[in-house]
Amino acid sequence: MRRSSIPYLTAASHLPTPFLSAFLLVHLSAPLLANVGGSSMSSQVMLLGREYYQGSKTETWLVFAPAALHVSASALKRLCMPKPFSQSSFSLLRISAYIVALALPIHFVTNRLYPTIPELPIAALGPSELDYEFVKFGLQKWPWRSALLYTGLVGGTLIHSAEGTAILWEKYVSKRIGERWDAARMSKRRTQAAVIALLTLSGIFVVWKEDLTPLSSLLSRFDATYASSFFYRWYRW
Template identity: 50%
Template sequence: MSDSNHDASSSRRRSAVTILTNLAQGSAPFISTFLLIHLSAPVMANLGGSSLSSQVMLLGREYYQTSFGERYLLYAPLLIHTGAATLKRLISPRPLRRKTSPLAVTGYTAMLLLLPIHLATHRLYPTIPAPPISALGPSELDYEFVKAGLHAWPVRSALLYGTLVLGVALHTADGLHIIYTTWLPGAKDALFGLSRRTRRAVAGALSVPVLTGLVVLAREPLLAFASMAERYGAVFAQSFVYRF
């Protein structure tokens, strides 16, 4: 390949990397907004148990669980963020951060492994119309559903929820740092004055109310009727995670 062809190819690749970087970073605020709304519900369990969590969750669904919101404010940003980051790693003309970096590990663990399990269990499987699930409605799919999973499969549910929450928090902390330093290149090693270790400590601390909220939910008695608990159990049984 001639030098001119090589230079043209490198230029196109750099342009593609820039576009992918903008797509990955531009989709992040939509995901962050969803997370703030979605995770506020388990946080509220610390104050009012599953009743308050369910009320906050129903309010939050007005933002993202509509025909427009779920498609364009949740699924599209998730696909764009994950796809752009993956393609950028594949075509980048220079080595990116190593695959074992905290950003990469938390990103791919959360987005490609745990999040699909979470979405399938909490969003897709409940819509199955055949009995015994019989398409759970939005009002039926409240935090009694979460409690049912925590009661029947305490270790697995705690690991899935806990790992997902911590992974997303750490990924967000490092991701915000990258976005910040991309647009403000003079700020090399700090995010709003915080060191890397402090950023991650803050991310862990912000996860605590979510995790303690799940503990509160796990300690509450299950208030669902037996017939509803059976439908909940059938939903969880659709996932391979809860079958073995």
């Protein structure tokens, strides 16, 4: 019974990947463009990107539901396998998945959940207030843990995407066009992922080095938002 469900769980975990890839492209565009136009351009691109995926219904069906399906189906498939914690559990695909699974919840609650708290001192940060100045504040006040979080999030996501592309190609494309995903293609894909990760982190570094511009009253609300997260509240190093 458990083994017979593996093909269905595999298909379920692969189904959301186009939606997640589109979201990743939109989400990474903002920090990438900081290399060109700083936090101002990043904020503009981020606000435009929100038009694509944010909203009570669109975000649920374009982001949350695909992510939940991918994670739950992948986890169940792993548990249904004869040896769920075999040596294959330590592949780049799964290691990167574990890293993202640790970093993503912290990123989500800090940047999306806690800013919506209506009570003082946060007082529900609006979309125009929650731009890259908010990111910059976190980078400057907690540089090491912010660097750790963004490196894990960006690097883990892009590695997972690169490794997953090879699996999808072999399963759905290779037999149809007669072209295998060989070692050379895999090496090229990993190099591309590494370059994009470095450029993204470079953009985040550019944002970090800029001066903060918001009023002190807004900065105190930023501080209260970050302090709501155990990751930033716990032992300020």
